[in-house]
Amino acid sequence: EAGVAQSPRYKIIEKRQSVAFWCNPISGHATLYWYQQILGQGPKLLIQFQNNGVVDDSQLPKDRFSAERLKGVDSTLKIQPAKLEDSAVYLCASNPLGLTYNEQFFGPGTRLTVL
C-alpha cells in the first residue's frame, strides 16, 4: 500500500513570495490533515478536511494561508505572502473515516525555508 505522498520535499523562497505544497493521501482515506512543525517543536494542526469539506481550520493563519481539497482526494496548501516565521516542515497526514480513533499516517513532509 502506497503511503502519503508530498511534494516538493524542499523549498527555499524569499519573504513575500508565494509557495504551494501538494499532498496525495493514502487511497480511500477520507480525512486529511496539514500540520506545521517548526524546528525543535512538535507538529501543530493547521487544517483538517473530511472528504472535500473543512472540519477544523481554527489554527490556520487565514490572512496568508489557504488550503483546498477540491475532489476529496489530494490537497494543496498555499502561503501568500510568506514570512520568515513560516520556515518549518509542513506535514500531511491522512486516516480512514471511522467512529473510533483511527491512526493518522504521515507523509515525509516539505521543508520550507524563507529567506
Add this chain to the structure above:
Amino acid sequence: KQEVTQIPAALSVPEGENLVLNCSFTDSAIYNLQWFRQDPGKGLTSLLLIQSSQREQTSGRLNASLDKSSGRSTLYIAASQPGDSATYLCADIKAAGNKLTFGGGTRVLVKP
C-alpha cells in the same frame, strides 16, 4: 488550553542503557495517547497507541504507560541501540475529530 510537555528536550545515553522518556498532559479527559518516532527528514512513525482505558502497551523493546490521574505517560526503550537515535514525540488525542496535540519531542542519541 490543552498542553503536552516533554522533558528533557534532548537525551544522550551509551548503547545498552535503558531509555525513559516522559510526557505530561494537562487534560485528563484525553481519549488516547500516542507515541511517535521521527527520523531527520522523515515523517512520523507511530510506535504505540494507548487507549484511555488502558494502563500500558508493549511492542518488542518498547513499553508505554499511561497514568491519567497524574497526567503522565512514559515510554521505556529497553537495551537501547544506535538505531534508536531519533526524536520521540507524544501526542494526546481528543475523540472529537481525532485531533492530535503534540509535545515538543525528546531528541535521543544512543552512542555506540
